[in-house]
Amino acid sequence: MTDTESKALQAKEKAELKSASEDTKPGPTFAPSVDIFETEEALTLLADLPGVNAKDLNIDLKEGVLTLSSDAVTQEGSEEVDVFREYQTGKYYRKFNLSDVIDQSKIEAELKEGVLRLHLPKIEAAAPRKIEVKAG
Amino acid sequence: MIFRRVSEWPSWNWRGQWEEMEKLRRQMDVLSGGLSGRLFAETSAGVFPLMNMTEDSDHYYVRAELPGIKADVLDISVTGDTLSISGERMILEEKENAKYHRRERESGKFSRIVGLPSQVDTTKVEASTTDGILKVILPKSEAAKPKQITVKGE
Numbered sequence: 001m002t003d004t005e006s007k008a009l010q011a012k013e014k015a016e017l018k019s020a021s022e023d024t025k026p027g028p029t030f031a032p033s034v035d036i037f038e039t040e041e042a043l044t045l046l047a048d049l050p051g052v053n054a055k056d057l058n059i060d061l062k063e064g065v066l067t068l069s070s071d072a073v074t075q076e077g078s079e080e081v082d083v084f085r086e087y088q089t090g091k092y093y094r095k096f097n098l099s100d101v102i103d104q105s106k107i108e109a110e111l112k113e114g115v116l117r118l119h120l121p122k123i124e125a126a127a128p129r130k131i132e133v134k135a136g
Numbered sequence: 137m138i139f140r141r142v143s144e145w146p147s148w149n150w151r152g153q154w155e156e157m158e159k160l161r162r163q164m165d166v167l168s169g170g171l172s173g174r175l176f177a178e179t180s181a182g183v184f185p186l187m188n189m190t191e192d193s194d195h196y197y198v199r200a201e202l203p204g205i206k207a208d209v210l211d212i213s214v215t216g217d218t219l220s221i222s223g224e225r226m227i228l229e230e231k232e233n234a235k236y237h238r239r240e241r242e243s244g245k246f247s248r249i250v251g252l253p254s255q256v257d258t259t260k261v262e263a264s265t266t267d268g269i270l271k272v273i274l275p276k277s278e279a280a281k282p283k284q285i286t287v288k289g290e
Contacts, residue, residue: 006224006243006244006245007244007245008184008244008245008246009184009185009225009242009243009244009245009246010184010242011182011183011184011185011186012184012242013186033240033241033242034238034240034241035227035236035238035239035240035241036236036237036238037230037234037235037236037237038234038235038237039231039233039234039235040233044230044234046241048203048204048241048268049203049268050201050202050203050267050268050269051201051267051268051269052267053267075188075199075269075271076188076190076197076199077192077197079192080190080191080192080197081190081191081192082188082189082190083189083190083191083196083253084187084188084189085188085189086186086187086188087186087187087188087201111267112204113203113204113205113206113265113267113268114201114202114203114204114267114268114269115203115204115268
């Protein structure tokens with residue numbers, strides 16, 4: 001099923017990140033555009049990461065914080081000289097706080113045509129546990 | 137006062153004027169870019185997709201970031217000195233019970249024509265997509281290539 005209405009795409013500059021901490025490597029860092037949706041079982045994240053291949057991408061999930069980052073990828077060959085430049089290239093970085101507990105062992109990530117699809121299954125709801133309070 | 141005859145204008149046509157405007161704008165961008173400390177001044181035409189063009193002695197290279205767009209939905213055509221790219225970015229609708237928290241990725245149609253700085257050999261143009269980057273390699277036509285001229289000593 002696809003979107004029925006088909007509007008014209010507008011050019012959009014990549015959102016450059018200005019982080020509080022300084023990077024040791026120079027160059028701009030961009031925040032990739034993402035779609036995040038949730039079903040009963042899982043959280044899925046789609047991110048546009050043009051120019052990034054699987055080995056340059058780092059996905060980290062620690063204490064409920066999901067971090068996506070990639071090193072800068074040069075698209076141009078060394079012999080090439082700019083004629084004009086409308087978009088910049090650099091690193092990608094984005095961080096999310098996850099509100100659900102994710103089953104770390106079942107995370108799946110797929111990077112295809114510069115789009116990351118990250119499947120984050122929630123931990124099956126623990127059986128309700130009744131805590132008995134003993135009277136002392 | 138600067139006096140310039142019409143015939144001396146670099147190509148007196150609409151593209152020539154456009155290029156003059158572009159050049160001026162680019163220079164202004166460089167100025168303002170220099171002030172804000174940016175390494176590269178961006179000169180956006182404001183049309184999707186944004187492109188970067190580079191050249192070496194034999195080719196022009198045009199690149200555009202088109203994540204999630206398969207090569208077969210792209211329509212690329214070249215005349216002597218223009219390149220046109222059109223296509224559609226489709227984002228599949230997910231399961232019905234999916235609840236969206238963020239929707240930043242956009243879908244839609246696009247079409248763009250860019251003027252090339254010189255004539256290219258249209259029969260040898262190649263286009264490929266890797267990791268969501270479209271790369272079009274346009275070999276310069278023989279007439280547009282820089283010629284090495286050796287000076288003969290007597």
